[in-house]
Amino acid sequence: MRIPLFKRFVIACLNILFPPLAVLLICGPNEDLLFNCLMFLLAVIPSHVHGFYISLTYFNRKRKVRNGMYPGKPKHLIWSDKVNNGGASRRETERLKQQTENGKLGRMVSRRTASTTIKNGREPTRVEDWDDGYREDAISPSTSRMRSGRVGRSNTRERYYENQDHYR
Template sequence: MRIFLERITLTLVNVFLPPLSVMLVAGVGMDALVNTLWFLCGVIPGHIHGFYVTWTYFSRKKKVKKGRYPGGPKPFIYSRRVINGDASDERVRQLWRAEQRAREDAELRKQASRRSGFGLGGVTPSRRASRRSEF
């Protein structure tokens, strides 16, 4: 419920003043400066960038909460807090390593299952028996 209220609050702030919503999520830094420039150049680009930053932040925060790697850098986002989904760099490294290990294990299982085809084009003994009964 807390994250839902945080999202609603940031959305309302973004509707009226996008640079403030970006500052609340990413802090005072490059993202806030870029959003302020977008907002001064035209109101709509500031809103789009503000929604983009907040959506990315909450999306990545949800991934980290589920124990998944939040992803790498995104265009026009410079804040480590947004890129990491409010997690520390060390936590993101741990999640990345865990995801890489899971990928490698899945690839090894896939290769092992390809090799266990019994030399007959992947036909297992049970499939061979069912083929004989068809004749």
């Protein structure tokens, strides 16, 4: 079940008006509330920063737990188990951690890594693989320019033959 947008909006407004109240609603009465109250009494702006830090961490970790991912190690300056575990119990967090360590959950692949592999699962062709002609499964000039983000010549076949000229 998704966290209602209204709840996030209320927490954000409370963070702006009175950060200790927002921290109390998220964490409950614990060390985080004491730390935020102390910061609010000494200097108001750090209290706002700490309140937003707690709320953003909580909502991010709650989303991870909802998607079946391990929320991660405890964050600095957050002592609440509810925030560090994303609202999940310790048992649930340990189960997610074990699944992640055992490799049952698939790793997230970055866009760059996913875009550089060819549809047949191999890395882009190497220059040594080419014969006299252009291989069909090699990267085309337009897609290699898009994938690498470089501007300029990207036709790998031309670069291969240019590099061979100075060896002859």
